[in-house]
Amino acid sequence: NAGVTQTPKFQVLKTGQSMTLQCAQDMNHNSMYWYRQDPGMGLRLIYYSASEGTTDKGEVPNGYNVSRLNKREFSLRLESAAPSQTSVYFCASSDYSRGNNQPQHFGDGTRLSIL
């Protein structure tokens, strides 16, 4: 059971480079989320997609873009990476079509360092 799959698991970038973090889920969930987690802090929502075809900003969207490619896939793009974006990025999914009491399921995370 794959659940939520994130690629890559690790990445080192130079300031100004761009990259896309990939996320796919095989649970037929309608909602998907991107978070970042910094040392000593809770998860902060970057962007989310409540359903296929929609995306919305979360708490910390600046410097990021997202694409909900289809129901399974939700990618996060850094157009011009900055050292402040060094973090662990988690993708999650949930099935809110079943109600607001559904938990989210997380991928393994992508550890991103920007030099």
Place this chain on the structure above:
Amino acid sequence: RKEVEQDPGPFNVPEGATVAFNCTYSNSASQSFFWYRQDCRKEPKLLMSVYSSGNEDGRFTAQLNRASQYISLLIRDSKLSDSATYLCVVNDGYNKLIFGAGTRLAVHP
């Protein structure tokens, strides 16, 4: 004020001890509540949902007090493998979850 507040700990307890974590939340519209567990440098994993009537899963008991906007997690007979960070999580009344920064638990022999 943070939307979800937890004591960061660490709570250092011996094996076999009972330990309790508390959490407060600010959004009275929150409808669903969870405890997640996060091991070092790993993804958060759902430990248990929290229901209004309280619920138990083995050694773990969760309680919710909506009037005080307070959630608790009790762990009985602590094991070494319980060492982790415990995240209190509430929804925003719609389809987003708000995560606390976590309470760190260290169980020692």
